[in-house]
Amino acid sequence: MILRPTDTRTVVSRVVPARHGTAVRVRAGQLVRVTDPLGGQVGDLFAFVDHGGRRLDEHLSAAHTRGHNSRLFPAVGEDFVTAARTPVLGLVDDSSPGRHDMLIPACDPERYRLLGARQHRSCVANLHEALAELDLSVDTVPQPVNLFMNIPVAADGGLRWLPAPSGRGDAVTFVSHVDTVVALSACPQDLVGINVGSPTDLVLDVLDRP
């Protein structure tokens, strides 16, 4: 899919401040775009099927998405699915170097305690806060889609934690196949070098196609 500016109309455009998160309802057929304005910033994306309830119980599943596509991360044109195999998001465009991760869990308070930080913002806390603003909650924090996160897999299965290779203005665009709730956390990780320099803002847009 080639997206020209004239093909879409921006419905929501939200700056996600560094180290914080946001959540938004997205209708079936709308596009979701995550932009890294300064480059080098990881974004943890979560997607839930919006069944209308306050408890989100069907989420984008990294494991089922891997099995579905026989690939660690979908290629452009492939879908992200739930455990029920509902296609929830499709990857339609990626102007970044295409390094993304679905192997590493969202950072959480325990992760930072193990790194020696008693108080630290985290993607897990950002998810809960962002959902709470929509009066929504989850029982389980799913494995996120870690956009721009560069975790290469060596032949022996070893994982390295490299800086996000996204450049200024790089963006990833998804189509929402069903009504969804999408949450995005601008990852606050500053103790492991996955973000370049200090954590920075991301931008989350929701776009209509006429």
Next chain:
Amino acid sequence: MILRPTDTRTVVSRVVPARHGTAVRVRAGQLVRVTDPLGGQVGDLFAFVDHGGRRLDEHLSAAHTRGHNSRLFPAVGEDFVTAARTPVLGLVDDSSPGRHDMLIPACDPERYRLLGARQHRSCVANLHEALAELDLSVDTVPQPVNLFMNIPVAADGGLRWLPAPSGRGDAVTFVSHVDTVVALSACPQDLVGINVGSPTDLVLDVLDRP
């Protein structure tokens, strides 16, 4: 750790019939051994911290285990952890070729429906049945530890589904760091060639160390 037969005493030894599952309570310090008597058979292993309740709410997390070890699958001497970073199992011995998987979810009825089979046993159903026999249940089916499952990752992130390379009598041994409930499913997959020939039995042993 080198395990000699004289070092251990078998507490439980259970044949897990082909296409079926079992669950067992394991005390902290005991060993769990999964043996593939005929070779070429995948076993889906699940581990839960036994907090004493009937609902198992803390499970071995593949994602947190990957992050903890910076590795797709633990090496001998490394631990499997929960989302709370509780070390639940340690990998102490592996006489197989060492190809195991934590990327692919447990097979379930939907997987078989997509493969064209309306009625088919599955590792997810085996887990629920095995736990029910102990009057236990789970809200969420975790990503399993797929023993002997051979899913190589190509440089471009592509995954292949290859036959289990385990030979006759190959075994993997874990130490249980805490009181756990361990479930094992002898994977019934016979529509995708991950098991060699027809699905076969596995053996689950629990061993005491004097």
